[in-house]
Amino acid sequence: MNKTAVVRCEHFNSAHRLHNKNWSDAKNKEVFGKCNNPNFHGHNYELEVKVIGDIDPETGYVMDMKVLSDIIKAKVLDRFDHKNLNLDTVEFRDLNPTAENIAVIIFNLLKSELNANLELKIKLYETPRNYVEYPY
Template identity: 65%
Template structure:
């Protein structure tokens, strides 16, 4: 049997503020610059979920893409789209919503719903030129 990677791309819009409450305002501004704006700022995020596995000889699928789309919608988009990540989500109440932390949260949310037999990687674009992957 052969292994294939399938990918599903979705997008969501969200606001956030990068801020460490243990630091002074000056240090937060020095480290996070404009991303520390107390009035928030937003991104048009793109998320790509990659699953690698064996092709099922009966369906020809690695993973049902409709099922994957529905999982991303229920676990990620409904939770984060058009939200202020700092204020509106439990996941980031006490976790700085950097791209690095967001991608790990998304991974954990989906990993709980997708069988371990599938290798999974999440790619998150914060901007056209800035993106992160987990696991690395």
């Protein structure tokens, strides 16, 4: 049987500041522009979590979507929704919270909760026109 993908879509709202503490203020402003605002800025992130695997002949599922939803809520939404990623989270205390880094962190948080035989792909929209896919 061919592998099949199931996708769960969620959203969360977070503030962040893109900043490299090893750079001058001028270089940070040059590289990150408005995203380097010292008072932070926010996004309404749209998250697509794709789980790929074989359909279980007994359940008809690749994965129970309710279980996937519960994992996303516990591991991602409760952790990042309505938070300042730079100040309120351990994951981004020393990691620049770019969309790329956020997607990798989400992947790592979720992958450890899934059966090893399942593949995982993350698509994170920072804006309707800008998104990141991991892994690619």
